[in-house]
Amino acid sequence: xxxxxxxxxxxxxxxxxxxxxxxxxxxxxxxxxxxxxxxxxxxxxxxxxxxxxxxxxxxxxxxxxxxxxxxxxxxxxxxxxxxxxxxxxxxxxxxxxxxxxxxxxxxxxxxxxxxxxxxxxxxxxxxxxxxxxxxxxxxxxxxxxxxxxxxxxxxxxxxxxxxxxxxxxxxxxxxxxxxxxxxxxxxxxxxxxxxxxxxxxxxxxxxxxxxxxxxxxxxxxxxxxxxxxxxxxxxxxxxxxxxxxxxxxxxxxxxxxxxxxxxxxxxxxxxxxxxxxxxxxxxxxxxxxxxxxxxxxxxxxxxxxxxxxxxxxxxxxxxxxxxxxxxxxxxxxxxxxxxxxxxxxxxxxxxxxxxxxxxxxxxxxxxxxxxxxxxxxxxxxxxxxxxxxxxxxxxxxxxxxxxxxxxxxxxxxxxxxxxxxxxxxxxxxxxxxxxxxxxxxxxxxxxxxxxxxxxxxxxxxxxxxxxxxxxxxxxxxxxxxxxxxxxxxxxxxxxxxxxxxxxxxxxxxxxxxxxxxxxxxxxxxxxxxxxx
Amino acid sequence: xxxxxxxxxxxxxxxxxxxxxxxxxxxxxxxxxxxxxxxxxxxxxxxxxxxxxxxxxxxxxxxxxxxxxxxxxxxxxxxxxxxxxxxxxxxxxxxxxxxxxxxxxxxxxxxxxxxxxxxxxxxxxxxxxxxxxxxxxxxxxxxxxxxxxxxxxxxxxxxxxxxxxxxxxxxxxxxxxxxxxxxxxxxxxxxxxxxxxxxxxxxxxxxxxxxxxxxxxxxxxxxxxxxxxxxxxxxxxxxxxxxxxxxxxxxxxxxxxxxxxxxxxxxxxxxxxxxxxxxxxxxxxxxxxxxxxxxxxxxxxxxxxxxxxxxxxxxxxxxxxxxxxxxxxxxxxxxxxxxxxxxxxxxxxxxxxxxxxxxxxxxxxxxxxxxxxxxxxxxxxxxxxxxxxxxxxxxxxxxxxx
Numbered sequence: 001x002x003x004x005x006x007x008x009x010x011x012x013x014x015x016x017x018x019x020x021x022x023x024x025x026x027x028x029x030x031x032x033x034x035x036x037x038x039x040x041x042x043x044x045x046x047x048x049x050x051x052x053x054x055x056x057x058x059x060x061x062x063x064x065x066x067x068x069x070x071x072x073x074x075x076x077x078x079x080x081x082x083x084x085x086x087x088x089x090x091x092x093x094x095x096x097x098x099x100x101x102x103x104x105x106x107x108x109x110x111x112x113x114x115x116x117x118x119x120x121x122x123x124x125x126x127x128x129x130x131x132x133x134x135x136x137x138x139x140x141x142x143x144x145x146x147x148x149x150x151x152x153x154x155x156x157x158x159x160x161x162x163x164x165x166x167x168x169x170x171x172x173x174x175x176x177x178x179x180x181x182x183x184x185x186x187x188x189x190x191x192x193x194x195x196x197x198x199x200x201x202x203x204x205x206x207x208x209x210x211x212x213x214x215x216x217x218x219x220x221x222x223x224x225x226x227x228x229x230x231x232x233x234x235x236x237x238x239x240x241x242x243x244x245x246x247x248x249x250x251x252x253x254x255x256x257x258x259x260x261x262x263x264x265x266x267x268x269x270x271x272x273x274x275x276x277x278x279x280x281x282x283x284x285x286x287x288x289x290x291x292x293x294x295x296x297x298x299x300x301x302x303x304x305x306x307x308x309x310x311x312x313x314x315x316x317x318x319x320x321x322x323x324x325x326x327x328x329x330x331x332x333x334x335x336x337x338x339x340x341x342x343x344x345x346x347x348x349x350x351x352x353x354x355x356x357x358x359x360x361x362x363x364x365x366x367x368x369x370x371x372x373x374x375x376x377x378x379x380x381x382x383x384x385x386x387x388x389x390x391x392x393x394x395x396x397x398x399x400x401x402x403x404x405x406x407x408x409x410x411x412x413x414x415x416x417x418x419x420x421x422x423x424x425x426x427x428x429x430x431x432x433x434x435x436x437x438x439x440x441x442x443x444x445x446x447x448x449x450x451x452x453x454x455x456x457x458x459x460x461x462x463x464x465x466x467x468x469x470x471x472x473x474x475x476x477x478x479x480x481x482x483x484x485x486x487x488x489x490x491x492x493x494x495x496x497x498x499x500x501x502x503x504x505x506x507x508x509x510x511x512x513x514x515x516x517x518x519x520x521x522x523x524x525x526x527x528x529x530x531x532x
Numbered sequence: 533x534x535x536x537x538x539x540x541x542x543x544x545x546x547x548x549x550x551x552x553x554x555x556x557x558x559x560x561x562x563x564x565x566x567x568x569x570x571x572x573x574x575x576x577x578x579x580x581x582x583x584x585x586x587x588x589x590x591x592x593x594x595x596x597x598x599x600x601x602x603x604x605x606x607x608x609x610x611x612x613x614x615x616x617x618x619x620x621x622x623x624x625x626x627x628x629x630x631x632x633x634x635x636x637x638x639x640x641x642x643x644x645x646x647x648x649x650x651x652x653x654x655x656x657x658x659x660x661x662x663x664x665x666x667x668x669x670x671x672x673x674x675x676x677x678x679x680x681x682x683x684x685x686x687x688x689x690x691x692x693x694x695x696x697x698x699x700x701x702x703x704x705x706x707x708x709x710x711x712x713x714x715x716x717x718x719x720x721x722x723x724x725x726x727x728x729x730x731x732x733x734x735x736x737x738x739x740x741x742x743x744x745x746x747x748x749x750x751x752x753x754x755x756x757x758x759x760x761x762x763x764x765x766x767x768x769x770x771x772x773x774x775x776x777x778x779x780x781x782x783x784x785x786x787x788x789x790x791x792x793x794x795x796x797x798x799x800x801x802x803x804x805x806x807x808x809x810x811x812x813x814x815x816x817x818x819x820x821x822x823x824x825x826x827x828x829x830x831x832x833x834x835x836x837x838x839x840x841x842x843x844x845x846x847x848x849x850x851x852x853x854x855x856x857x858x859x860x861x862x863x864x865x866x867x868x869x870x871x872x873x874x875x876x877x878x879x880x881x882x883x884x885x886x887x888x889x890x891x892x893x894x895x896x897x898x899x900x901x902x903x904x905x906x907x908x909x910x911x912x913x914x915x916x917x918x919x920x921x922x923x924x925x926x927x928x929x930x931x932x933x934x
Contacts, residue, residue: 284817303540313621318673319615322637327669491637498637 010269013037015527016289016299017268018276018315019467019506021049022072024305025259025270026520027505027527029080029158031303032266034528039297040260040268041289043467046253049305050473051515053253057453059404063252064457065466065473067393067411068362070238070244071516072255073149080262087248087258089208090399094245094361097354098204099443100391101367105353106204119205126200141183141234143172148235148511151494151522151529152485167368189480193369203368211389212368215415216514218337218477220376221369224480232478236516241284244440245361247398252515253432259517279304279316286316286502305506305520307468307475307486316499325498328489332482332508336459336472337379337415341390341392342438343410344403346452349394351394360397365390365439379416384432388439389415392483410447412440419459420471429456474513475506484510495519495526503527513515541655550597551686551747556852559765566768569661569682573600574767581872583770587733588873590762591692593754594771596739597747600662605654611816613647613655616670618802618824621813624649629713629728633802633810635820639827640790641798642666643783644807646730648715656681660783666791670819675786686747690754691737691774693923694761699727699738702757707738708930725750732771734778736925776869776880779838779918780803784835786866786880801827804882805836806918834863836889838918839879841896842911846870847879850896850928854887856910858897862887865896872918878920879913890915 013036017028020042032038048051050065051330077087098106106118120127153165173181187195192213196206210221213230220226237244248254260270277292279302288298305310308329312318318326351363364390367370378385396408403409414436421428433456441448459471468475476488485493488508495503505523507513548571550556556574564575574596577583586592604613613621617632625628626649631643643663648656657667667678690699699707703720704727710716715728723746731737742750755763772782781787790799801824802811811824841847846868854860863883871878879896887894891914898909925931 065790141860284822313673319611320817323616323666323670324637324819326672330669 012298013039014300019305020047021305022051022437022515022517023506023520025263026517027524028268029263029266030524038268040270041274041276042272045273048253048256049455051253051256053254056342056455057344060409061402062342062409062411066515069246069248070240071514073239076517082258085258085261087453089246090249090358091247095358097358097363098208099363099365107358108208111409123202126202137234141238143176144235145239148518151526152510155485187227190227191222191224193221193228194318195227207366207368208364210372211364216338216473220373222373229478249399281320285500301501303503303505309469309506324397325491332476332488334470334472334476336418336470337416339414339458341412341414343451346409346450348408351444363392376416379418382418382422386435388436398515475508478512495523530531550595551744552595555751569598575767576767577765580769583766584773586764591695591698591758592761592764592766594689594766595685596689600659601682602657603679603681608674608676609653609655612674612676618811620812626651627715629730631806634791637818639801639823641787641802642789642791670919685743686742689731690741691733692840693736694735698758698761704751711929712927733774736931744934746755775866776919777871803832804834834882835883836882837888838916839881839913841877841879842871842875842914845898847896847898850898853895856895876919
């Protein structure tokens with residue numbers, strides 16, 4: 001695996017980064033660029049965490065977690081020189097197409113711009129409202145982006161840095177102008193359903209817009225706070241260097257490889273197959289780690305990209321922490337509701353009415369907001385909906401290298417799939433895979449007959465494979481009480497933790513998950529700020 | 533718990549009766565019952581003065597069954613308690629008791645109480661208030677079992693200078709060898725009784741722990757054994773006088789459970805309460821340690837101290853001033869008493885820095901209601917060490933045989 005120096009012999013470094021997911025690698029790269037000796041310890045056999053490309057059937061490879069790149073800021077990609085380290089795009093500016101049974105697919109265009117002619121034919125009102133709505137949200141997103149790219153202030157702090165950060169936040173919102181400020185404050189606590197239903201009437205357009213507000217969350221579009229999750233996504237996309245919705249060549253794993261190369265080029269060491277058993281504490285400071293092999297490595301600082309529950313409750317242990325803090329960590333809501341379906345296909349699937357270009361983008365089965373909400377309702381009661389919400393990509397359209405010649409791969413995110421269905425996964429797995437296949441078949445007749453292999457990863461599988469508590473790809477719900485300056489919990493929301501020299505840098509932290517990398521970069525800043 | 537002899541449904545009679553209730557009911561002359569931790573208990577049996585003087589001159593029985601009791605056991609019990617409380621529980625040997633406080637994350641006191649080490653991996657924690665939620669949340673990551681056993685144990689404090697003699701005559705052979713904070717197991721007429729040499733009076737005294745079914749016979753046996761030694765049942769008011777003389781703190785009087793305070797600045801750290809001697813920074817991590825280290829580094833903002841107040845009017849709830857003119861307010865009294873034994877007007881008071889140094893003169897603003905007419909006294913007060921009363925007999929082993 002990628003390495004520099006001889007990491008196996010290293011006994012002491014300035015910084016140990018636990019976990020070689022994208023946030024861990026970004027953090028390591030920035031720390032190494034600042035001159036620290038850095039060792040990344042990854043439990044799996046390759047870097048990337050959930051951002052990996054792996055074989056799921058002989059000859060067929062797929063991005064095991066997220067399958068599109070749309071959140072990582074351009075500045076980060078440029079600073080780390082990822083383009084020179086193997087990051088290439090098989091497709092950029094990919095379109096989104098809303099599917100609906102019995103209706104022609106509606107292409108809502110690239111980068112969120114609907115093909116207005118198609119919409120015009122369906123609803124002149126929606127076609128007229130869309131540009132202004134989209135522009136407004138983009139203004140909000142651009143105003144909020146600097147929040148994502150900075151260490152959140154501490155609440156109740158007397159420090160000037162915290163006060164200035166809060167003042168800046170207020171100023172940024174005020175600088176939107178009176179109308180926009182009022183509108184932002186009006187909608188920020190709202191649910192996506194009401195926001196979208198107020199503006200649009202076409203169910204498929206509503207569904208497609210609402211889908212982005214709830215993808216990867218534990219909420220239906222009617223849940224309060226879903227405008228916040230939408231704005232969080234749009235804010236990250238506003239600075240994304242990938243022209244929103246891009247597909248790295250070789251899958252998301254290629255991005256992780258490039259990040260690892262960037263970290264190594266900056267001087268970091270990366271060790272894979274090195275699961276950390278525990279964080280070692282000396283004189284009330286994090287002093288290093290002990291690997292599952294028993295090997296101990298000392299460090300001036302330990303930075304964990306594992307989720308907050310894993311870091312504090314498993315790797316560190318509650319006896320080094322106060323009860324109130326442990327209670328907050330234990331109460332973190334982090335049950336994932338997104339599953340992954342991977343299909344090996346004998347031929348290119350045919351979605352009637354979907355153009356060849358659109359098939360290279362993403363296809364949404366989210367025909368209306370009510371459809372999404374109903375799918376969520378089932379999950380609340382431990383059931384899997386018979387009408388699932390699905391985001392489909394066929395990555396081999398843009399990147400044939402992922403499958404044998406002429407063959408194809410379908411990668412789908414299925415929502416809302418409960419972590420622990422009442423029926424139990426032993427009984428439910430095969431049945432529900434069939435349900436999802438049938439839902440796909442309804443939009444792509446003949447798909448089922450071309451499937452040669454299928455892999456269904458439930459949230460419980462994602463937890464097992466990637467070590468994410470609850471299988472939640474944000475490492476904890478993005479909700480007001482787990483957001484910004486209280487994410488993941490008060491006392492650990494500035495990447496520092498109650499234990500000196502222990503930091504968090506994963507998706508548990510602000511600004512959350514998705515392949516964004518900002519948690520890793522902000523954490524590196526926090527480490528450097530403290531040690532300086 | 534004994535069955536409640538009442539035809540009323542429980543929600544019409546929400547207070548429990550202790551296993552000693554029938555005996556207390558026979559002796560109480562003034563019908564002054566007060567609720568305590570879900571039980572009805574006696575505030576005054578006859579007169580406060582009579583009961584107070586029995587504590588200092590004879591033997592008294594005080595029903596402390598309502599004291600909340602938790603059983604904590606399991607392989608990690610020592611580590612668990614060591615993380616919970618500020619003292620080093622590893623030093624507590626089986627068969628011994630320790631006075632402890634425990635704090636929240638900010639190093640502010642939740643409660644104080646006593647830990648009984650009943651075995652290598654079994655403890656009993658006695659607390660003023662129920663806090664199973666805090667205890668259970670503290671157990672995350674520890675292999676330990678926690679259960680409330682309040683109703684399973686009847687408890688009786690036997691306190692006063694003749695208490696050892698009374699217990700011996702009652703049948704606790706060898707009780708005179710029991711040292712302060714030591715636990716002994718005894719059997720009287722086939723009834724097992726656990727005795728700890730602990731108490732809340734600052735005097736010679738013991739606490740008896742027994743099965744509820746044995747409660748009445750133990751009470752009767754003690755009353756018979758103590759008849760010639762002036763034994764008397766006492767209520768909470770007399771005990772409160774004794775505990776102020778002994779300098780002991782009472783939750784919700786001298787401090788408020790930090791997890792119950794809603795106003796900023798109302799919670800108190802053990803350092804502020806003058807309990808710094810209970811905080812052992814040299815042991816492994818415990819709740820509030822980092823906050824307390826920071827507080828120690830910055831210096832205390834206030835301190836709970838003893839006050840010697842001029843005159844004989846107790847300084848109940850008095851505000852304290854730095855000068856007689858009463859311009860600069862520097863604290864307030866939490867507990868006050870004309871001490872009959874010390875013949876001093878004493879008080880516990882929370883005083884702002886830097887006015888808490890021993891010997892500092894403060895002025896207590898005392899309000900007196902004299903036949904419905906309010907009068908005000910500015911009483912000169914001096915910061916003094918606690919306790920106010922600490923007789924040698926409380927520690928003497930064996931105690932005087934009388």
